[in-house]
Amino acid sequence: MNIDEIKSKFSNNQKKLLNRIEKLIGHDSSVALISLQGVEKTSQAEIEVIANIISQFSDIKIFSFKDKPREIAFIGKAFKRHKVKILPQYKVAKYNKNHQPWAIDLVLELMRPIGDEFVKIASLGVEYDGYPAHYVESKIKSTYNRDTNILAQSGIFSIRISPESWKNDPENIKKSIKKYFEHKIKEIETIQRKTLLVVDRKPRKYAECPICLGERVLANDFCPVCKGLGSVYADQLVNIDESEYIHFDCPDCKGKRATCHLCHGNGYIDREKAIEWQKSRV
Numbered sequence: 001m002n003i004d005e006i007k008s009k010f011s012n013n014q015k016k017l018l019n020r021i022e023k024l025i026g027h028d029s030s031v032a033l034i035s036l037q038g039v040e041k042t043s044q045a046e047i048e049v050i051a052n053i054i055s056q057f058s059d060i061k062i063f064s065f066k067d068k069p070r071e072i073a074f075i076g077k078a079f080k081r082h083k084v085k086i087l088p089q090y091k092v093a094k095y096n097k098n099h100q101p102w103a104i105d106l107v108l109e110l111m112r113p114i115g116d117e118f119v120k121i122a123s124l125g126v127e128y129d130g131y132p133a134h135y136v137e138s139k140i141k142s143t144y145n146r147d148t149n150i151l152a153q154s155g156i157f158s159i160r161i162s163p164e165s166w167k168n169d170p171e172n173i174k175k176s177i178k179k180y181f182e183h184k185i186k187e188i189e190t191i192q193r194k195t196l197l198v199v200d201r202k203p204r205k206y207a208e209c210p211i212c213l214g215e216r217v218l219a220n221d222f223c224p225v226c227k228g229l230g231s232v233y234a235d236q237l238v239n240i241d242e243s244e245y246i247h248f249d250c251p252d253c254k255g256k257r258a259t260c261h262l263c264h265g266n267g268y269i270d271r272e273k274a275i276e277w278q279k280s281r282v
Contacts, residue, residue, distance in 0.1 A: 003031050010034065017044050021051035025060040025074075032062055032072050033088065039070050040089050040103040046128045049166055050088055050106050053126060056174055057084045078110065079178075079281070080185060080217050080228060083118055085109040090125070092154050102150055104158065110181050112188060113222075122184040124177065125150065125158035128166070189216075189229060207234040211245045212275065219274040220251035220281075248274045 010018065014034050022030040033051060036042050054060060057076030063085065064073045074086035090107035094100070106126040111118040147158050161173060197204065208214045212223035214230040222228035225240060232240070247268040253260035255267025262277065263269050269277070 003028050006035050007031050013044065017048060021048060024051050024055035025058070029060045029062060029074055032065060032074075036070060036072060036088055042089060042105075043130055045130050045163070046105060049128050049161065049170075050126075052170060053106065053174055053177065054084075054086050054108075056178060057086065060086070078181060081113055081220075081222055082181075082185065083111040083113075084181075085111060085120075090156075092150050092156070095149070095153060102146060104150070104156065107156060108177070108181075110184055112185070121188050122181060123154070123156040124180060125156045126177070127158055127160045129160055129162050193229060193231070205234040206231040207237055210237065210240055210242060211271065212278075215275055215278050217278050218271070219248040219269065219277065221248075245271060247271070251277060 007018070010031075014037065017034055018027075018030050021033070024030075025033070030051065033047055034044075037044060037047060054074065054076060057078055060074050060076045062072070063075040064071075066072070071091075072088060074088075076084045076086055078084045085108070087107040087109065088105070090104045091101040092104065094102060104125040105128050108124045108126065109120050110122040110124075112121045143160075150156055150158065159176075166173065193206070209216075209223055209226035209230055209232050211225040212218050212230065216223060216226065216228045216230040218224075223230075224245060226232050247270060249255060250260060250263035250267055250269055251274075252262040253267070255263075258265040262273075
C-alpha cells in the first residue's frame with residue numbers, strides 16, 4: 001500500500017476530512033480509513049465517527065491492507081496491556097452462502113495477552129445509522145433480525161449510533177465502549193482465578209497484591225508479582241519481598257528524556273508514584 005499514492009487521489013472534501021481526523025489517529029491510518037469512502041456506502045460522516053471512536057485506542061497502526069476488494073484492519077492499544085483489533089466494514093458471512101455477506105460499520109476485537117499470545121476475548125460491532133432509510137419501519141424490523149443473526153453467526157454484539165446521539169454526547173458513547181471492554185476484562189480475570197483454584201484442587205484464599213495494591217498494572221505494565229490479576233494467594237504473602245520492587249521504568253519517557261516531568265530525568269519512578277500514575281490513567 002502506497003499512502004502517498006492513495007492521498008494524491010483525494011478530493012478536496014477528503015483532504016479536509018484528513019486534516020480533521022489525522023490529529024486523532026495519525027496520518028497513515030487516516031488516509032487508509034478515508035480510502036474506504038464508498039465501500040458499502042461508507043460516508044465521510046461515518047468515517048469521522050469511526051476515527052473519533054477508535055482514537056481512544058491510540059496509537060493506531062495499520063495491521064493489514066487489501067486493495068481489491070478494499071479491506072483494512074488497524075491495531076490499537078487498550079488498558080492493562082490489552083490490544084484492540086479495529087475492523088471497519090467488517091464482513092460477516094450469511095448462513096445462506098448464496099447471499100452477499102453482512103457488513104458491520106466497525107468491529108472492535110479486544111485482545112488479551114496470555115503467555116506469548118494475544119487472544120480475542122470480546123467482539124463489539126458499532127453501526128452508525130446515518131441514512132434516513134435506517135428509520136423506516138420495515139428497515140428497522142429487518143435490522144433487528146440482522147443484528148440477531150449476526151450475533152448467532154459470529155458472536156458479535158452490536159450497538160447502534162444515531163447522528164443525533166453522537167452529536168449530543170459523543171464522549172458518553174466512547175466511554176460506554178471502554179466500560180464494556182472493562183467488564184469483559186473483569187470477567188476473564190475472574191475465570192482465570194477460578195480456573196487456578198480448580199487446577200490446584202484445593203481451596204485457597206486470596207489477598208490483595210502487596211506490590212500493586214490491586215491495581216493489576218504498574219507503570220503501564222502488568223504487576224510483576226500478581227501478573228495482572230490484582231491478587232495473590234494469601235499463603236504466598238510471606239514469600240514476597242517488597243524491597244525487590246521499589247523502582248519501575250518511567251512509563252512516560254522510558255528513561256529517554258532528561259526533561260521528563262514524571263521521573264525528572266531519572267528514568268524510573270518509585271512504586272507509590274507508579275500506583276498513583278496508573279490510577280490516573282483509568
